[in-house]
Amino acid sequence: MALKTWRELPIGCVVSEPGSASEYHTGSWRSQRPIWDNKKCIKCGICYVFCPEGCVQQTEDGFFVANMDYCKGCGICAHECWPRAIAMIEEG
Amino acid sequence: MIEVRWHGRGGQGAVTSVELLAVSAIAAGKYAQGFPSFGPERRGAPVAAFTRIDDKKINVRSGIYEPDVVLVLDASLIGLVNVLDGLKPGGKLIVNTAKSPDEIRKDLHFSGTVATVDGTGIARKEMGVPIANTTMIGALLKVTGVMDLDAMKESVEHRFGRIAQKNLNAMKRSYDEIKISN
Amino acid sequence: MGKRIGMEVAVAVAEAVGLCNIDMAAVYPITPQSHIAEHLSDLVADGKIDAEFVTVESEHSAMSAVIGSSGAGARSYTATSSQGLMYMHELLPIASAMRLPITMAIANRAVSGPLNILNDHSDIMPQRDSGWISIFVENGQESIDMSIIAFKIAEHKDVMLPVNINIDGFQLTHMVEPFEMPTQEEVNKFLPPFVPHATLHPAKPVTMGAFAMSDYFTEIMKAKDEALKNSKKVILEVWDEWAKLFGRSYKPVETYKADDAEVLMLTMGSMGETAQMAIDELRAKGIKAGLVKLRLWRPFPFEEIKAAIKNAKKLIVTDRANSFGGPGGPVFSEIKSALYAEVQRPLIYNYIYGLGGRDVPVGDFTGMFEKVLADTANKQADTYEFWGVRE
Numbered sequence: 124m125a126l127k128t129w130r131e132l133p134i135g136c137v138v139s140e141p142g143s144a145s146e147y148h149t150g151s152w153r154s155q156r157p158i159w160d161n162k163k164c165i166k167c168g169i170c171y172v173f174c175p176e177g178c179v180q181q182t183e184d185g186f187f188v189a190n191m192d193y194c195k196g197c198g199i200c201a202h203e204c205w206p207r208a209i210a211m212i213e214e215g
Numbered sequence: 216m217i218e219v220r221w222h223g224r225g226g227q228g229a230v231t232s233v234e235l236l237a238v239s240a241i242a243a244g245k246y247a248q249g250f251p252s253f254g255p256e257r258r259g260a261p262v263a264a265f266t267r268i269d270d271k272k273i274n275v276r277s278g279i280y281e282p283d284v285v286l287v288l289d290a291s292l293i294g295l296v297n298v299l300d301g302l303k304p305g306g307k308l309i310v311n312t313a314k315s316p317d318e319i320r321k322d323l324h325f326s327g328t329v330a331t332v333d334g335t336g337i338a339r340k341e342m343g344v345p346i347a348n349t350t351m352i353g354a355l356l357k358v359t360g361v362m363d364l365d366a367m368k369e370s371v372e373h374r375f376g377r378i379a380q381k382n383l384n385a386m387k388r389s390y391d392e393i394k395i396s397n
Numbered sequence: 398m399g400k401r402i403g404m405e406v407a408v409a410v411a412e413a414v415g416l417c418n419i420d421m422a423a424v425y426p427i428t429p430q431s432h433i434a435e436h437l438s439d440l441v442a443d444g445k446i447d448a449e450f451v452t453v454e455s456e457h458s459a460m461s462a463v464i465g466s467s468g469a470g471a472r473s474y475t476a477t478s479s480q481g482l483m484y485m486h487e488l489l490p491i492a493s494a495m496r497l498p499i500t501m502a503i504a505n506r507a508v509s510g511p512l513n514i515l516n517d518h519s520d521i522m523p524q525r526d527s528g529w530i531s532i533f534v535e536n537g538q539e540s541i542d543m544s545i546i547a548f549k550i551a552e553h554k555d556v557m558l559p560v561n562i563n564i565d566g567f568q569l570t571h572m573v574e575p576f577e578m579p580t581q582e583e584v585n586k587f588l589p590p591f592v593p594h595a596t597l598h599p600a601k602p603v604t605m606g607a608f609a610m611s612d613y614f615t616e617i618m619k620a621k622d623e624a625l626k627n628s629k630k631v632i633l634e635v636w637d638e639w640a641k642l643f644g645r646s647y648k649p650v651e652t653y654k655a656d657d658a659e660v661l662m663l664t665m666g667s668m669g670e671t672a673q674m675a676i677d678e679l680r681a682k683g684i685k686a687g688l689v690k691l692r693l694w695r696p697f698p699f700e701e702i703k704a705a706i707k708n709a710k711k712l713i714v715t716d717r718a719n720s721f722g723g724p725g726g727p728v729f730s731e732i733k734s735a736l737y738a739e740v741q742r743p744l745i746y747n748y749i750y751g752l753g754g755r756d757v758p759v760g761d762f763t764g765m766f767e768k769v770l771a772d773t774a775n776k777q778a779d780t781y782e783f784w785g786v787r788e
């Protein structure tokens with residue numbers, strides 16, 4: 124995508140398209156991925172709250188998964204999960 | 216142009232007086248400035264305030280160093296501050312005191328006009344408070360003739376509402392009772 | 398022409414802002430600005446104007462609040478002085494980059510230390526490069542007029558920039574003096590409703606103040622520079638419109654007896670009128686002295702300033718602040734750079750004066766002229782000096 128010239132910038136650089144950050148796939152940053160062990164999970168939702176990307180989603184059965192398009196592998200979910208239901212494993 | 220320096224103490228209303236006087240002069244079609252000595256305000260400390268009145272637009276915005284008139288709201292300041300500082304030799308000194316003009320003249324060795332009135336006594340009788348700032352405006356108008364006493368009515372009413380008339384009465388009395396010695 | 402009334406200038410500024418249909422004000426009191434904050438909050442509390450007065454806990458919060466509220470599409474106002482302005486500093490370039498048409502009165506006061514509280518221009522000068530339109534006024538009438546005009550300039554669709562109005566603290570703010578106050582009907586006629594370029598609203602979400610890296614930062618700075626330069630056209634138009642409606646005309650640079658002057662003096666702010674009296678005294682003595690008053694500090698009026706001073710032999714630039722360890726006063730360096738490419742240009746002398754409230758009577762201005770005229774060998778040209786400093 125060609126970068127805009129200074130003349131083409133909107134006034135005050137306002138981003139007028141809501142949710143455009145979703146075009147940014149932070150999943151490409153990931154070198155480790157979180158793996159959920161639902162046998163240990165108590166469905167407390169801490170991982171959902173703490174994920175800085177907001178990519179942890181609740182499934183119909185009440186457990187949690189990460190959207191891998193956006194999960195950047197930071198490991199915060201695993202760190203915060205006190206029943207230790209989340210493990211970080213190397214990618215690739 | 217006439218330049219007046221007021222001496223009082225923080226809390227005695229010198230700034231209110233210069234404001235009332237300037238507002239009234241402007242309403243009467245003149246040009247005027249009213250301003251305090253700039254800086255922190257401290258109750259009881261000696262303060263000065265200033266008035267300029269002219270028939271044409273006033274451009275000068277610096278302080279007043281050689282006033283035509285000095286008005287002392289509190290006679291206890293005499294000796295504490297040099298109230299005559301810069302006062303023009305033919306200038307006018309107005310003091311709120313029960314003393315006679317000649318007594319003040321002797322105390323201060325001043326050769327110009329000296330005028331005295333017991334503003335505090337008048338204020339106490341007319342308004343029940345020993346604060347003579349508005350009262351002394353009457354004395355100033357009599358001594359300088361810069362404008363009519365009536366010109367004060369509107370701004371005093373606007374400022375004081377219910378107690379305006381008492382202020383105007385006190386002003387009128389100091390206007391009538393001021394003793395002037397040329 | 399309206400009737401002249403007398404009022405303290407700071408109170409009158411609040412009254413004037415009260416005529417401007419503001420939606421919100423966030424003003425933290427600080428001497429000598431406080432009377433603006435107090436009177437404006439009175440107007441809101443008494444129900445005289447329909448606006449929100451946000452009682453913030455600091456100037457940093459005041460500026461943050463008006464940024465948010467202007468972003469939400471509300472006409473927003475603030476005012477400050479000295480340390481308060483310094484405390485706002487980090488937010489000022491953000492307001493201008495976001496192109497939020499906030500207006501702010503600055504009751505100019507010396508910056509600490511030592512703590513001082515009286516008037517000079519050392520508070521606004523460090524904000525020079527914040528991307529705000531910056532106007533200096535010289536009397537009460539101008540303080541009122543500019544307080545109203547600022548909204549129209551700021552909110553013009555071709556401007557959309559914040560404006561600060563520099564009103565000398567005490568010298569102007571605490572002065573009871575005569576002026577004409579426009580009526581509500583007149584202001585309504587002059588000032589259209591605020592139409593923001595974008596608004597923060599949940600129904601149509603936008604992002605303001607987003608992150609930008611090196612791939613865009615240069616373009617954004619260039620756009621901001623162009624916006625500020627282009628604002629001059631609108632400023633001139635709006636001032637002309639004001640002159641037509643109210644008979645009081647304003648120009649970026651104003652002159653007094655300057656046409657045939659051999660020695661000119663340049664002032665900014667409330668010193669202009671006193672300096673004018675010095676010019677009259679010198680003229681009476683046969684000295685061809687003249688005055689140039691700089692009203693628009695940003696965008697800097699290069700063309701107008703060049704036209705006003707190019708024919709003089711000598712120019713005295715007065716500054717109310719200093720650039721420590723630098724080339725002299727900030728106005729001095731600006732004027733020098735404006736004249737750099739001119740073949741015909743006056744010798745320039747710089748006097749830094751009136752610092753921390755030091756009074757400047759007429760005799761000081763005539764003294765500056767006399768000193769410059771006595772420098773027949775031009776030895777002191779292109780230097781700066783702290784006027785009246787005890788050696």
Ligand code: SF4
Pocket residue numbers: 159163164165166167168169170171187203204205206207208209
């Ligand atoms: S933090 Fe751990 S226990 Fe809590 S919901 Fe997430 S995975 Fe389950």
Ligand code: SF4
Pocket residue numbers: 156157173174175176177178179189193194195196197198199200201
């Ligand atoms: S690793 Fe980080 S980004 Fe990925 S789900 Fe966990 S908290 Fe979110």
